[in-house]
Amino acid sequence: MTPVIAARRRAIGTSAAAYEAGATRPIRLLTFSTLYPNATQPHHGVFVENRLRHLVASSEASSTVLAPVPWFPWTSPHFGRWARYAGIPGQESRHGLTVHHPRFLALPRLGMLTGPTSLYQAARVALRRLLAQGLRFDAIDAHYLYPDGVAAVRLGQEFGLPVVLTARGSDTSQLPRYRLPRRAIGWAIGQADALIAVSEGLKEGLVALGAPPEKVTVLRNGVDLEAFRPPACRDSSRTALGLGSQPVLLSVGHLIERKGHHLVIRALPQLPDHHLLIVGEGPEREALQAEARKLGVAGRVRFEGPQPHSRLPHYYGAADALVLASSREGWANVLLEAMACGTPVVASPAWGSREAVRAPEAGLVLDQASPDAIAAGIRTLLSNPPDRAATRRYAEGFGWDETTAGQLAVFRQVLA
Numbered sequence: 001m002t003p004v005i006a007a008r009r010r011a012i013g014t015s016a017a018a019y020e021a022g023a024t025r026p027i028r029l030l031t032f033s034t035l036y037p038n039a040t041q042p043h044h045g046v047f048v049e050n051r052l053r054h055l056v057a058s059s060e061a062s063s064t065v066l067a068p069v070p071w072f073p074w075t076s077p078h079f080g081r082w083a084r085y086a087g088i089p090g091q092e093s094r095h096g097l098t099v100h101h102p103r104f105l106a107l108p109r110l111g112m113l114t115g116p117t118s119l120y121q122a123a124r125v126a127l128r129r130l131l132a133q134g135l136r137f138d139a140i141d142a143h144y145l146y147p148d149g150v151a152a153v154r155l156g157q158e159f160g161l162p163v164v165l166t167a168r169g170s171d172t173s174q175l176p177r178y179r180l181p182r183r184a185i186g187w188a189i190g191q192a193d194a195l196i197a198v199s200e201g202l203k204e205g206l207v208a209l210g211a212p213p214e215k216v217t218v219l220r221n222g223v224d225l226e227a228f229r230p231p232a233c234r235d236s237s238r239t240a241l242g243l244g245s246q247p248v249l250l251s252v253g254h255l256i257e258r259k260g261h262h263l264v265i266r267a268l269p270q271l272p273d274h275h276l277l278i279v280g281e282g283p284e285r286e287a288l289q290a291e292a293r294k295l296g297v298a299g300r301v302r303f304e305g306p307q308p309h310s311r312l313p314h315y316y317g318a319a320d321a322l323v324l325a326s327s328r329e330g331w332a333n334v335l336l337e338a339m340a341c342g343t344p345v346v347a348s349p350a351w352g353s354r355e356a357v358r359a360p361e362a363g364l365v366l367d368q369a370s371p372d373a374i375a376a377g378i379r380t381l382l383s384n385p386p387d388r389a390a391t392r393r394y395a396e397g398f399g400w401d402e403t404t405a406g407q408l409a410v411f412r413q414v415l416a
Contacts, residue, residue, distance in 0.1 A: 027411050028136060029063040030161070032123065032152045033143035035168070036067035038101060039092055040084045043306060047168075047221060047333050048143045053095050054222065054400035055407050064135060065099040068122050070106035102126040115147030116184060120154045127155060137161055139193075139411055145171035146181045149188045162193040162414045169198075169330030169351065170258075172205040186210050193414045196407070198331035201351030217410050220355065222400035223336035227309065230342035230392055231317035238318045247274045247382055250319035250343070252312070252334045253326070255282030260325025260348060262288055266371035268297040271378060279315055281306040316341035321381055325369045326350045339363070339395035342388035346377040356398070361390040 031052055035045030045067075055061050072085040088101050104122035107114055140163045142152030149165045156163035165188065176182040186209055189195065195216045197203040203216045231237040238248070249271075253259040261278055265288060268276060278288070278301065285303065292298040307315065316322065322338035324347040331352035335345050339362055347353040348369035357365050364381055366373045 026059065027061040027408070027415065028138045029061055029141045029411070030127070030130075030137040030139070031063045031065045031141045031143075032067075032155070033148050034068055034119070035144050035148070036065060036099065037094065038067065038069065038088045038099070040087045042308065045143075046309065049094065049097075050224065050333075051221065051400070051403065051407075052097070052141075054224075054404050056097065058404050058408065060408055061411070063097060063141065064130065064137070065094075065097055066123055066126055066130075067099055067101055068104045068119055068126075069101045071103035100126055100130070113180060116150040116154075119147050119151035123151055123155055124158060127159060131159075138415055139164060141411075142166070144168050145185045145188060146175050147184075149192070150184045153188045153191045156193075157191070163191075164194045164196060164410060164414060165189070165192045166196040166198070167202055167206055167330065169202065170328055172197075172202055172209065172330070173328050173351070176209055182209070194410050196410065199352035199355050201355075202330045205351070217406060219403045219406040219410075220352070220398070221331045221333050221336070222403050223333070223340045223395060223398050225340055225396060225399055228313050228316065228337045228340035228395075230388060231314065234317055234388075237314050241277075241314065241318050243275070243318055247271075247320045248318060249274055249276045249378065250279065250315055250322045250338070251276065251325070252279045252315070252322065252338075253324075255280050255284040255288060257284060258327045260327060260369055262291055263325040263369055263371055263374055264323050265291050265297065265301060266295065267374040267378070268292075268300060269295055270371070270375035274378070275300045275302070277302050277304055277315060277319065279304045279307050279312070312337060313341050316343050319343050320385065321346055321363070321378060323374060323378065324348055324350070324353070325374060327369060329353070331356065336395055336398050339391050340398075342392045344381060344386050344388075344391050346374065346381055359394055361386040361394045363391075 033048055035048050037044050037046050037049050056063055069088050070085045072082045075083050075086040077083055091100050102122045104118040140152050140156050140161050142149050143166045145167050153163050176185055189211045195211055197206055197216050197218050198221055200218055203218050206216050207213050251261050251264045292301040316338045322343055322345045324332050326348055329350035329352055335356045338345050345363035347357055347365045349365055353365045357363050364377055366377050
């Protein structure tokens with residue numbers, strides 16, 4: 001530790017001695033990520049929020065959230081998704097957590113190169129303001145390696161705060177394919193005090209990028225077993241969604257290529273009696289609709305648009321199977337959510353799938369994500385479907401308590 005950093009750590013009360021002296025109080029976290037829900041994007045990064053909510057509910061940690069958003073001056077819908085950023089408040093409260101949204105400059109086509117510096121510059125101003133208001137932090141809890149993790153490590157070095165980085169998926173599998181992000185990610189991995197991966201596969205990816213294995217803790221995502229439950233009456237759920245007696249498949253996720261919705265649509269010609277509900281929104285919607293028309297299955301595909309989390313259990317509970325065809329995932333929350341509602345899954349072999357689907361009552365994992373493999377997997381699963389109560393019991397082993405305890409252990413080790 002340099003003298004400058006040591007001095008700053010003493011000044012803001014985050015040295016090891018200061019933490020030990022106040023060890024009976026909750027760990028004070030600054031949670032930092034651009035992947036966090038907000039008033040105009042309530043589903044954006046909800047997996048980060050969910051994990052944090054359960055951590056804070058333990059009463060052994062508190063958090064102030066710094067969730068930067070791109071700067072944009074106009075709210076007119078003519079500007080598409082960019083207009084949503086202009087409507088995000090500078091500060092809001094979500095589930096009892098205070099969330100700050102400082103603006104950073106996101107340059108079209110150049111964001112991959114300028115992102116870390118822009119994020120860091122915006123965040124350091126915001127953090128100085130929080131400290132001036134009297135807030136104090138013990139550690140930075142940062143999510144997503146690039147650009148978020150790189151900026152978080154720079155913040156930690158400037159303000160003398162230890163940094164724990166959580167890798168989420170494409171930040172480990174996709175972004176390192178580019179030379180400059182790979183170099184920056186490698187630097188952040190080396191400088192961070194600890195690393196969290198949401199699956200064993202993701203840990204292997206981090207180690208391949210240079211992380212010492214002992215520095216990486218695997219903490220899977222969990223599922224809210226109270227929010228996601230089997231419907232009291234499944235027939236009523238199906239009727240409310242306008243579904244008949246035909247087998248119903250469900251595909252949930254952002255409408256982008258790597259989520260694989262197009263592969264599920266292409267499997268439908270081999271499943272003539274099956275209907276497909278697609279929940280989500282994104283830039284591929286028109287292309288997916290065109291694909292369904294081209295294959296003559298448009299009458300059996302319904303695009304439900306984005307749905308609030310409170311509505312998802314109705315869809316999971318009504319479906320006969322959830323199909324996840326993603327090419328890349330760190331840990332797909334939709335798998336656990338569906339199973340908690342009693343619905344088995346057919347999953348691609350993306351990272352985390354085999355860790356989440358480990359028993360017949362959970363569903364099955366494909367050897368590859370292709371239309372033929374998806375159709376065959378669905379036929380296999382639904383020819384002898386598991387008891388839905390058994391699927392729910394399986395999901396009950398994936399609550400949040402274990403993950404919360406693991407996070408607390410990581411932060412305490414770092415602070416000690």
